Amino acid sequence: xxxxxxxxxxxIIEKRQSVAFWCNPISGHATLYWYQQILGxxxxxxxxxxxxxxxxxxxxPKDRFSAERLKGVDSTLKIQxxxxxxxxxxxxxxSLNTGAPATEAFFGQGTRLTVV
Amino acid sequence: GNSVTQMEGPVTLSEEAFLTIxxxxxxxxxxxxxxxxxxxxxxxxxxxKATKADDKGSNKGFEATYRKETTSFHLEKxxxxxxxxxxxxxxxxxxxxxxxxxxTSLSVIP
Numbered sequence: 001x002x003x004x005x006x007x008x009x010x011x012i013i014e015k016r017q018s019v020a021f022w023c024n025p026i027s028g029h030a031t032l033y034w035y036q037q038i039l040g041x042x043x044x045x046x047x048x049x050x051x052x053x054x055x056x057x058x059x060x061p062k063d064r065f066s067a068e069r070l071k072g073v074d075s076t077l078k079i080q081x082x083x084x085x086x087x088x089x090x091x092x093x094x095s096l097n098t099g100a101p102a103t104e105a106f107f108g109q110g111t112r113l114t115v116v
Numbered sequence: 117g118n119s120v121t122q123m124e125g126p127v128t129l130s131e132e133a134f135l136t137i138x139x140x141x142x143x144x145x146x147x148x149x150x151x152x153x154x155x156x157x158x159x160x161x162x163x164x165k166a167t168k169a170d171d172k173g174s175n176k177g178f179e180a181t182y183r184k185e186t187t188s189f190h191l192e193k194x195x196x197x198x199x200x201x202x203x204x205x206x207x208x209x210x211x212x213x214x215x216x217x218x219x220t221s222l223s224v225i226p
Contacts, residue, residue: 016138033214042120042205042216056213093160093214104150105214107160 002026005107007093012114018080021111025073025094032069033053033105034077035091043091049075082115089113118143120217122206128223129196137220139189139206149182149189149207150177154219163204196224
C-alpha cells in the first residue's frame with residue numbers, strides 16, 4: 001500500500017514570497033490533515049478535511065494560509081506572503097473515516113520550509 | 117477540550133537502560149491513545165496504540181497501558197538501544213481529531 005506522498009521535501013524562500021505544498025493521501029482515506037511542526041514542538045493541526053469539506057480550520061492563519069482539497073483526494077497548502085515564523089515542517093496525514101473513536105493517522109515525510 | 121501533556125526532554129540514557137516517558141491527557145468521551153516516533157530526518161510513524169481503558173499497546177519492545185483512572189499512557193521499554201534515539205510523541209484521537217503532545221527527545225548513548 002502506497003503511503004502519504006508530499007512534495008517538495010525542502011523549500012527555501014524569502015519572506016513575503018509565496019509557497020505551495022502538495023499532498024496525496026492514501027487511497028480511500030476520507031480524512032486529510034495538515035499539521036505545522038515547529039522545531040522542538042509537537043505537530044499543530046492547521047486544517048482537517050473530510051472528503052473535500054473542511055472539518056476544522058480553527059488554527060489556520062487565514063490571512064496568509066489557504067488550503068484546498070480538490071475532488072476529495074489531493075490537497076495543496078499555500079502560504080502567501082510567508083513570514084520568518086512560518087519556518088517549520090509541514091506534515092500531511094490521512095486516515096480512514098470510520099466514524100469510530102480510534103483513528104490512526106498515517107503521515108507523509110513532510111516538507112521542511114525555511115523562510116529567510 | 118482535548119490536550120496531551122508529556123514529560124519534558126531531552127532524555128539521555130545509556131544503552132540497555134530502562135525507559136519511561138510520561139504522558140497524560142485531557143479529553144471528553146473515550147479517546148484512543150497513541151505513541152508516534154520520529155527518527156531524525158523522517159516523518160512520524162505509529163509506534164503503538166490502545167483504544168480502550170486497560171488496553172496495552174506494544175511494539176518493538178515498547179509498551180504503554182491506557183489508564184483511564186489516572187488519564188495516563190506512559191511509554192516504557194526495558195532495555196533501550198542506540199537505534200531508539202528519536203523524538204516520541206503521545207497523541208490522542210477523538211472521533212477523527214488527532215491531538216499531539218509536544219514530544220520528548222530521547223538520546224541513547226553506547
